[in-house]
Amino acid sequence: MSRQLLPVLLLLLLLGALSPWGQEQGAESPSEEPPEEEIPKEDGILVLSHHTLGLALREHRGLLVEFYAPWCGHCKALAPEYSKAAALLAAESMAVTLAKVDGPAQPELAEEFGVTEYPTLKFFHHGNRTHPEEYTGPREAEGIVEWLRRRVGPSARRLEDEEGAQALIDAWDLVVIGFFQDLQDEDVATFLALARDALDMTFGLTDRPQLFQQFGLTKDTVVLFKKFDEGRADFPVDEELGLDVGDLSRFLVTHSMHLVTEFNSQTSPKIFAARILNHLLLFLNQSLAAHRELLPGFGEAAPRFRGQVLFVVVDVDADNEHVLQYFGLKAEAAPTLRLVNVETTKKYAPADGDPVTAASVTAFCHAVLSGQVKPYLLSQEVPPDWDQRPVKTLVGKNFEQVAFDETKNVFVKFYAPWCTHCKEMAPAWEALAEKYKDHEDIIIAELDATANELDAFTVHGFPTLKYFPAGPGRKVLEYKSSRDLETLSKFLDNGGELPTEEPPEELAAPSPEPPTNSTVGSKEEL
Numbered sequence: 284m285s286r287q288l289l290p291v292l293l294l295l296l297l298l299g300a301l302s303p304w305g306q307e308q309g310a311e312s313p314s315e316e317p318p319e320e321e322i323p324k325e326d327g328i329l330v331l332s333h334h335t336l337g338l339a340l341r342e343h344r345g346l347l348v349e350f351y352a353p354w355c356g357h358c359k360a361l362a363p364e365y366s367k368a369a370a371l372l373a374a375e376s377m378a379v380t381l382a383k384v385d386g387p388a389q390p391e392l393a394e395e396f397g398v399t400e401y402p403t404l405k406f407f408h409h410g411n412r413t414h415p416e417e418y419t420g421p422r423e424a425e426g427i428v429e430w431l432r433r434r435v436g437p438s439a440r441r442l443e444d445e446e447g448a449q450a451l452i453d454a455w456d457l458v459v460i461g462f463f464q465d466l467q468d469e470d471v472a473t474f475l476a477l478a479r480d481a482l483d484m485t486f487g488l489t490d491r492p493q494l495f496q497q498f499g500l501t502k503d504t505v506v507l508f509k510k511f512d513e514g515r516a517d518f519p520v521d522e523e524l525g526l527d528v529g530d531l532s533r534f535l536v537t538h539s540m541h542l543v544t545e546f547n548s549q550t551s552p553k554i555f556a557a558r559i560l561n562h563l564l565l566f567l568n569q570s571l572a573a574h575r576e577l578l579p580g581f582g583e584a585a586p587r588f589r590g591q592v593l594f595v596v597v598d599v600d601a602d603n604e605h606v607l608q609y610f611g612l613k614a615e616a617a618p619t620l621r622l623v624n625v626e627t628t629k630k631y632a633p634a635d636g637d638p639v640t641a642a643s644v645t646a647f648c649h650a651v652l653s654g655q656v657k658p659y660l661l662s663q664e665v666p667p668d669w670d671q672r673p674v675k676t677l678v679g680k681n682f683e684q685v686a687f688d689e690t691k692n693v694f695v696k697f698y699a700p701w702c703t704h705c706k707e708m709a710p711a712w713e714a715l716a717e718k719y720k721d722h723e724d725i726i727i728a729e730l731d732a733t734a735n736e737l738d739a740f741t742v743h744g745f746p747t748l749k750y751f752p753a754g755p756g757r758k759v760l761e762y763k764s765s766r767d768l769e770t771l772s773k774f775l776d777n778g779g780e781l782p783t784e785e786p787p788e789e790l791a792a793p794s795p796e797p798p799t800n801s802t803v804g805s806k807e808e809l
């Protein structure tokens with residue numbers, strides 16, 4: 284208590300001594316009401332408690348409150364940006380104040396606002412304590428300020444004439460203007476709500492007939508103006524159904540992407556947020572002039588697939604090893620194309636030796652989209668010594684033949700090189716293989732499922748253990764019990780199931796969930 288109170292008391296003393304306004308307040312309020320507390324500040328941020336939130340809400344028309352916890356790493360990362368945002372807001376004289384609440388130390392507030400994780404940010408507008416808006420914006424200073432600007436001010440600028448419209452279009456790379464004949468229409472509210480959150484575009488709004496005319500419009504339309512590619516894209520508002528926010532949002536995301544995007548850490552989040560199912564990747568070495576010469580042809584094919592296939596360039600000379608790996612490619616393979624459907628994760632390659640031209644790229648896209656190209660599966664080469672050790676090495680290319688051999692019982696560990704649970708069980712697997720190496724009909728094997736894909740099924744978690752019993756019918760059993768030598772041996776000895784006299788509690792105990800962090804099918808990994 285004393286730690287918080289001391290600076291407050293000092294402040295009050297100073298204010299009382301130096302400021303004439305202290306007197307005035309005392310004179311206006313009835314004497315029985317206690318003097319209002321001064322709220323402490325740290326780095327330009329109000330530090331609130333359950334005593335002072337009410338006061339802060341009365342005093343500040345816009346109040347963004349961060350609920351943090353002292354141990355929370357994301358909160359620490361946010362802190363400098365949050366302070367910088369406070370400084371920017373002050374410099375702009377924007378009517379928003381930033382505040383923070385130590386959630387664990389203020390359980391009443393955490394409970395009142397249903398805060399269960401940190402940081403959680405809530406925006407209180409016009410002192411309304413019961414209906415704060417959840418902060419969903421970026422976690423850096425400029426982004427925070429822009430998110431707030433679109434709430435305390437209009438999210439779209441009203442355009443009255445040609446000059447104003449042109450000035451807005453010229454000032455930004457991406458400008459969205461809503462042309463509405465009636466600004467009282469519900470569609471306008473929809474448009475403004477979308478503009479509050481689409482921070483990477485600037486919004487304008489007009490109902491002026493001369494502006495409709497200038498831009499060749501006769502009906503309500505949302506127009507995206509951009510300083511690249513086609514320059515402009517129109518989204519006519521459906522006269523019967525009105526403006527659908529989902530459709531408009533998809534339209535803006537799709538059309539604000541460049542026709543060809545260079546893959547890097549800045550563009551990859553956009554590439555995956557674009558909700559375009561097919562990605563066509565051109566792998567090339569940007570340091571080679573002969574490779575760069577392929578770019579115009581590639582770009583020429585892009586417009587007709589806008590919204591359907593996203594065209595991406597991957598520089599094999601940059602830090603893109605993980606992308607190459609995902610497609611099972613070596614840098615030497617460049618220049619080459621791959622197409623991936625990010626929903627099914629199916630990958631497609633053009634015929635060997637196809638040159639990269641506008642015509643060949645177009646033909647390849649059409650062929651994949653119309654189902655004429657079979658997806659390819661990743662596989663490593665079969666190592667020459669694959670069957671020399673007790674644990675046999677399987678890859679995509681020998682999997683079918685070994686696992687579905689009707690004369691053998693085959694037990695396979697599907698792993699990922701980075702997976703810790705896989706490493707933990709490796710000794711038990713080796714021991715198991717050693718124990719059964721003289722059993723003619725039993726094979727213990729492993730397969731790196733990040734580098735080898737199978738026709739028969741997709742491996743989702745690591746490790747996955749599957750048992751392929753001898754005999755016809757391509758039977759597959761998944762093993763889900765303890766991964767220790769004793770239990771694994773019992774399973775094998777009992778012909779692919781665990782004996783029922785085992786104490787049921789132990790059997791029923793769930794084995795740890797395999798981590799879902801699989802590179803196979805993970806969008807972030809591309």
Ligand SMILES: *[C@@H]1O[C@H](CO)[C@@H](O)[C@H](O)[C@H]1NC(C)=O
Nearest residue numbers: 408409410411412413414415
């Ligand atoms: C707070 O906002 C909600 C929703 O807009 C409204 O229903 C409520 O009356 C407001 N409360 C106050 C005190 O203004």
Ligand SMILES: *[C@@H]1O[C@H](CO)[C@@H](O)[C@H](O)[C@H]1NC(C)=O
Nearest residue numbers: 568569570571599600614615
């Ligand atoms: C790309 O080309 C440059 C220039 O020839 C070469 O030095 C570099 O090794 C190449 N990069 C890759 C990954 O092959």
Ligand SMILES: *[C@@H]1O[C@H](CO)[C@@H](O)[C@H](O)[C@H]1NC(C)=O
Nearest residue numbers: 701702703798800801802808
């Ligand atoms: C997830 O996978 C990446 C590599 O793809 C690895 O660096 C990371 O440590 C993994 N995380 C977990 C929790 O296994």
